Amino acid sequence: MSDLFIGFTSVGLGEFVMYLIGSILIWLAVSKEYEPMLLLPIGFGAILANLPLAVVLGHDGQAGFLRILFEAGILTELFPILIFIAVGAMIDFAPLFKNPSMIFFGAAAQFGIFATIIIAVLLGFDLKTASAIGIIGAADGPTSIYVAARFARDYLGPISVAAYSYMALVPIIQPPVVRLLTTRAERRIRMEYRESTVPRYLKIAFPVVVTLISAFVAPISAPLVGSLMFGNLIRESGVLERLSQAAQNELANLVTLLLGITIGSTMTADKFLNLTTLMILGLGLGAFIFDTAGGVLFAKLLNLFLKHKINPMIGACGISAFPMSARVIQKMAQEEEKGNIILMHAVGANVAGQLGSIVAGGLVLALVPLLVR
Amino acid sequence: MDGILESIRMSGTFNQALAVMVGGLVGVFSTLFVFYIVIRLMEAAGGRHPA
Numbered sequence: 001m002s003d004l005f006i007g008f009t010s011v012g013l014g015e016f017v018m019y020l021i022g023s024i025l026i027w028l029a030v031s032k033e034y035e036p037m038l039l040l041p042i043g044f045g046a047i048l049a050n051l052p053l054a055v056v057l058g059h060d061g062q063a064g065f066l067r068i069l070f071e072a073g074i075l076t077e078l079f080p081i082l083i084f085i086a087v088g089a090m091i092d093f094a095p096l097f098k099n100p101s102m103i104f105f106g107a108a109a110q111f112g113i114f115a116t117i118i119i120a121v122l123l124g125f126d127l128k129t130a131s132a133i134g135i136i137g138a139a140d141g142p143t144s145i146y147v148a149a150r151f152a153r154d155y156l157g158p159i160s161v162a163a164y165s166y167m168a169l170v171p172i173i174q175p176p177v178v179r180l181l182t183t184r185a186e187r188r189i190r191m192e193y194r195e196s197t198v199p200r201y202l203k204i205a206f207p208v209v210v211t212l213i214s215a216f217v218a219p220i221s222a223p224l225v226g227s228l229m230f231g232n233l234i235r236e237s238g239v240l241e242r243l244s245q246a247a248q249n250e251l252a253n254l255v256t257l258l259l260g261i262t263i264g265s266t267m268t269a270d271k272f273l274n275l276t277t278l279m280i281l282g283l284g285l286g287a288f289i290f291d292t293a294g295g296v297l298f299a300k301l302l303n304l305f306l307k308h309k310i311n312p313m314i315g316a317c318g319i320s321a322f323p324m325s326a327r328v329i330q331k332m333a334q335e336e337e338k339g340n341i342i343l344m345h346a347v348g349a350n351v352a353g354q355l356g357s358i359v360a361g362g363l364v365l366a367l368v369p370l371l372v373r
Numbered sequence: 374m375d376g377i378l379e380s381i382r383m384s385g386t387f388n389q390a391l392a393v394m395v396g397g398l399v400g401v402f403s404t405l406f407v408f409y410i411v412i413r414l415m416e417a418a419g420g421r422h423p424a
Contacts, residue, residue, distance in 0.1 A: 100412045107401045114394035121390040130390060199419040202412070209411050217404050355408065356401055363400040364393065371381050371389045 007052040014269030015050040021272070022046035022264070025161070034168035037253075038141060038260045042161060045264020046272075057265060066265035069258055074156065074266075079259040080146040081227045084358075086252035087142060088231025089244050091322075091354055093206060097198040099348035102314070104298070106352025109318025110360040111294025112137030116287040117364075123279060128152060131368045133280050136163045137287030138357035139170075140320040145263070146224060147361055151368065157267035158277040162284030170321045171328050173285070177292040178332065182312050186300070187336040189311040193344045203236040210355070214362060221362020228358055292316045295349075311342050317349035320357035326350040 025043030029036035048056045048066065056064040063071070073079035096102060113134045120130035132152035135144050136159060144163035148156045166173060178187075207229035214225040235244045295315030303309045313332055317325045326346035333340045381392045 097412055097416070100409050100416075103405050103409045103412075104402070107398075107405045110401050111398065114397050117393055118387070118390045121386050127386050127389050127393070130386075131393065199416065201419060202415045205415060206412070210408060213404065213407055213411075217400065352405070356405060359404045360397060360401050363397045363404075367393050367396050367400075370378060371392055 010052045011050070012269075014273050017273055018050040018267065018269045019047055021267070022050075028165070028168075032168075035164045037256050038160075038164045038263075039168070041257055041260025042157075042164070042264040042267075045261035046157070046267040047264075048261070049265040049268050054268065057268075066262060069262045070265060073255075073258060074145075074149050074262055075153075077146055077149055077223070079255055079262070080142040080149070081223055082251060082255040083142040083259060084224060084227035085231040085234075086247050086255065087354075088207070088228040088233075089235045089247035090252070091228075091232055091235075091351065093203065093232070093351055094198050095344060095347040096351040096355075097202055097206075098196050099193075099345060102318075102345060102348035103352040103355070105295050105315050105318030105349040106354070106356030107318070107359075108298030108315060109291045109295035109349075109353055110138065110356050111298075112287040112289065112291030112319075113360050113364065115290040115294075116283050119286060120279075120283055123283075127368055127372050129155065131364050132159055133283050134287060135159075135361055135364060136166065136280075136284035137291050138320055138361055139163070139167055139288065139291065139325075139353070140357040140361070141167065143224065143320075143357055143361040145259070147364060150365065154271060155276070155280060157263060157272055158280040159284070160263045161267075162281050166284055166288045167321045167324070170288070170319075170324045173288050174292050174316050174325065174328055175332055177289050178296055178313050178316050178329070181293060181296045182300070184336065186303075186312050187332065188340065189309050190337075190340055191311055191314070191342050191345050192308070193341075200236075200238070204233065204238075207233040207236065214359060217359075218362040218366035220365045221358070224358050224362055224365075288319070291319045295319070311340075311345070314342060314345050314349050317346045318353045318356060319350075320353045322350045322354055323347060325353070 022043040025039045028034040029040035056066045058064045058067050117130045117134035120133045128151040132148040135147040141163050148159040211226050211229045215222040231247050234240045295318040296312050299310050299312035299315035313329045317329050329346045330343040333342045
């Protein structure tokens with residue numbers, strides 16, 4: 001008789017809390033338009049994974065469809081790699097080529113990753129898990145998923161939710177940090193911009209050269225960097241418009257759809273509802289704050305030596321949240337002084353952040369196994 | 374180099390995290406610096422034209 005009502009008896013309070021969390025993610029996606037392409041599938045996947053008996057994960061010794069997708073796409077790291085191809089096809093490095101010195105902000109703004117690793121270790125996490133949490137600071141969903149799948153599979157759910165949620169919250173997270181670390185005079189610094197053309201061969205050669213260099217520096221990063229640059233090469237070659245469009249649209253949409261719901265399926269009540277998840281969400285926020293601070297403080301450091309000062313807000317754009325961060329900083333510049341256009345510098349730094357985040361991700365993947373017994 | 378790595382492996386997790394931080398930041402800056410040089414060299418080779 002009890003088998004008749006097993007649907008009702010096999011769930012507890014934890015599962016209902018997960019239905020609520022999944023619903024909140026869906027609401028954030030639909031109502032607030034916070035990264036809807038990921039948060040909605042993640043939210044619904046979380047609901048599915050916590051349904052009675054979790055049949056979507058497995059039943060009667062057979063793997064459920066979400067388990068199959070998890071094994072095929074996450075355990076093999078195939079989904080993030082395919083997303084990288086799509087993202088690469090969407091990236092335009094021209095703003096960086098026109099203003100190459102912005103590349104260093106793409107490095108400085110990765111500070112949050114490493115600062116968060118330190119704090120996570122101090123809070124008791126082992127190095128691999130701390131690194132997977134720190135990589136939230138890459139502000140790059142696929143990189144976060146890739147590293148988390150390797151180093152901290154059990155925390156893939158909260159790490160992904162943190163990464164994508166905070167990427168969507170950049171307009172809320174960055175401005176207070178920037179205001180805290182800069183003076184009004186600094187925020188009103190104007191920067192000269194000279195338009196220039198970018199040679200076509202540079203756009204084509206760059207992805208090849210970046211792949212080669214990155215693979216020599218950190219061979220483990222070859223799948224990450226190689227797939228991103230492959231997508232970019234398809235775009236910039238000028239002879240593969242159909243493939244470029246397919247990568248930017250069909251591939252991106254299809255894999256995002258499957259990736260999101262699969263990540264959501266890892267958010268079972270027993271794994272998600274614990275103090276560790278809260279700590280991961282808190283540390284992820286810290287990572288974004290430290291990223292912003294790292295970029296801004298680097299710009300202020302440079303200004304000690306530069307004759308033509310940099311608006312230090314540009315430093316905050318060195319994160320990978322493109323193009324949101326550039327737009328946020330340009331808006332702040334306009335609010336400080338009407339007519340202050342620093343958008344092209346901001347976009348250059350923001351594009352550099354996309355490069356910096358995958359290089360940082362690759363270095364974390366290379367360094368951590370070297371140091372852990 | 375092996376000696377340094379071994380001593381870091383034997384030290385605590387905090388020292389390992391510090392090593393990741395130092396190595397990571399130095400690595401990111403160095404790698405992006407190389408990309409910067411590559412961009413400058415390629416532009417110089419082809420001639421960068423102001424619009």
